[in-house]
Amino acid sequence: MNIEVNYANLKRRNTRIILITASIVFILMAIPGVFIAMMSVMMYDSPDASSYMMVNLLFGFIATFPIISVLSLLSWVFFYTKKYSLATFIGLLPLVNIFGVLILVAFSFMCNGRFDCF
Numbered sequence: 492m493n494i495e496v497n498y499a500n501l502k503r504r505n506t507r508i509i510l511i512t513a514s515i516v517f518i519l520m521a522i523p524g525v526f527i528a529m530m531s532v533m534m535y536d537s538p539d540a541s542s543y544m545m546v547n548l549l550f551g552f553i554a555t556f557p558i559i560s561v562l563s564l565l566s567w568v569f570f571y572t573k574k575y576s577l578a579t580f581i582g583l584l585p586l587v588n589i590f591g592v593l594i595l596v597a598f599s600f601m602c603n604g605r606f607d608c609f
Contacts, residue, residue: 502575503573503575506570506575506579509582509583510566510567510570510578510579510582513563513582513583513585514563514564514566514567514582517560517563517585518560518561518564520556520560520585521556521557521560521561524553524556524557524560525557527553527556528553528555528556528557531549531550531554532550534546534549534550535550539607540606543607545595545598545599545607546606548591548595549592549595549596549606552588552591552592552595553588555588556585556588556589556592559584559585559587559588560585562581563581563582563583563584563585565581566578566579566580566581566582
């Protein structure tokens with residue numbers, strides 16, 4: 492029984508550390524992310540830009556990042572209801588946007604800075 496109690500406390504402590512770190516980092520990133528999201532509409536200045544899938548994906552990742560960062564604070568609700576795995580998943584959800592942008596930027600470097608090679 493003592494092992495089960497220690498495991499539950501360890502899981503709670505690790506989840507708390509992850510959520511505190513993620514909440515601080517993602518909220519600090521969401522503040523400039525709002526201004527970047529407002530400027531991301533300029534990606535559609537080219538007449539053909541809306542027909543490129545990579546431009547649409549990049550716009551979606553950038554535009555939704557501040558919203559998902561703020562919504563990731565809901566992970567604390569799941570933390571206090573002792574659903575630690577779900578709390579960690581929701582708390583780290585903005586990483587999908589960050590890695591999505593990084594992957595698309597890497598693809599654009601492979602295409603010499605153009606988004607229309609795929």
